[in-house]
Amino acid sequence: MVRTPSIDKNGIKRGAWSEKEDNKLRAYVERFGHPNWRQLPKYAGLMRCGKSCRLRWMNYLRPDLKKGKYSxxxxxxxxxxxxxxxxxxxxxxxxxxxxxxxxxxxxxxxxxxxxxxxxxxxxxxxxxxxxxxxxxxxxxxxxxxxxxxxxxxxNIREVPDHFDTPCPPEVSSSDLNGMDWMEEDNYMRSMEQFSIFSSLEPLPDSFSLTNPIDNFQTESFDHFWTQPFDNFWTQPFI
DNA sequence: AAAAAAATCAACCGCCATTCA
DNA sequence: CTGAATGGCGGTTGATTTTTT
The missing domain is CATH 1.10.10.60 (Homeodomain-like)
Known part of the structure; x- marks a missing residue:
């Protein structure tokens, strides 16, 4: 009942979602939210378009979704x-x-x-x-x-609280085929990013301090933007 | 038992509204 | 004001499963 997975000419994956992709998306959104769907897949280590990620979350992964028969x-x-x-x-x-x-x-x-x-x-x-x-x-x-x-x-609730994807996605040379230098750079960074946040359970305090989403919730906008971006490359996204 | 038809539902597409520079 | 970027929506598709013939 789901479409056959495929990869389009831009290297974007389409069709049915794998369990691994679901875990990546779920882990990322639950931790960092989704202030920007278009940027999200890049930082979550997903080869999907943002629209596809949003749809998957809204219609399938959202924890408040009710499954089963309609009353x-x-x-x-x-x-x-x-x-x-x-x-x-x-x-x-x-x-x-x-x-x-x-x-x-x-x-x-x-x-x-x-x-x-x-x-x-x-x-x-x-x-x-x-x-x-x-x-x-x-x-x-x-x-x-x-x-x-x-x-x-x-069922999301059946999966242990800490999803079981401690390993970052493998990076092979074939993954980089067809990418220009900027895409390649972004991709490699997202792999690094993924490996950092997925290997830390739970995240250390120092990381959460630099999490822009937390900062948005707890600090003023001006305060946030005047903070030095010490670890700019390892932050999820801004 | 096999083939055909119908049902299911996840995923895609294109469009529109809103936001922001 | 304008145009690009983005999120969200409704219509549609299509692979798979189930039911019927």
Whole structure:
């Protein structure tokens, strides 16, 4: 159900995400946040575009995501909200804690569209509606099993708190093929960066002091920008 | 048992709104 | 004001799985 992994002409990886990539992205976002999605993959050691990283996080890795079957209440709410808001999936998803817009949209097209249409066109015929609801539920038994299985396989909460990727990504000469000097420099730096932060569990205080995100939260903007960038090359990004 | 059809859902694409220099 | 960069959104695709024939 996922697209075959491939690498495009710019060296950007596409298609299904591997567990290793998920771990890198999760570790990075949980530690440093995501103030800039476009820059993130470079510093997280991912050969993905920022858009792809954002999508993966929002629709799959976010720790508050709810997996598995939709409750009857959730489905009724989606139908009601869709009637009010139309195809504004993000607005609808915002009312359903733990559900992403993509997930809600998929569920609508797969399960609810037909039901909503029937409810609208034949709202007086409750018998027919009930019958369709029951057959829908039977179909969903199988999809629920799949979801449950997938959730067990991929559930973030099942993975130990400290993800198991202590080793930095390997750098081979083939990785550098086709890169100009600047890309190569950035890539090598990101590898170094990754190896630094992933090998420290937990990070020492001295590192967190130079973490720009922490500084943004605790120091004034001016104070932050007047600090010397002693270890500029090993900071995540600014 | 095999083939065909339908269902599923993660991922991609293109567009638009916002921000910032 | 303008244009580039970025984030976010909705529509669509396509590989895989499940169901039906």
């Amino acid at each position: 009857h209440e959730e489905e009724e709410l989606i139908i009601k909200l869709h009637k009010e808001l139309g195809n504004r999936w993000s607005a609808i998803a915002a009312k359903l804690p733990g559900r992403s817009d993509n997930d809600v949209k998929n569920h609508w097209h797969a399960h609810l569209k037909k039901r909503a249409r029937l409810t609208n066109s034949n709202s007086s015929n409750m018998e027919q509606f009930t019958e369709l609801s029951i057959s829908g539920s039977q179909n969903e038994q199988s999809s629920y099993k799949v979801s449950e299985h997938e959730a067990t396989d991929c």
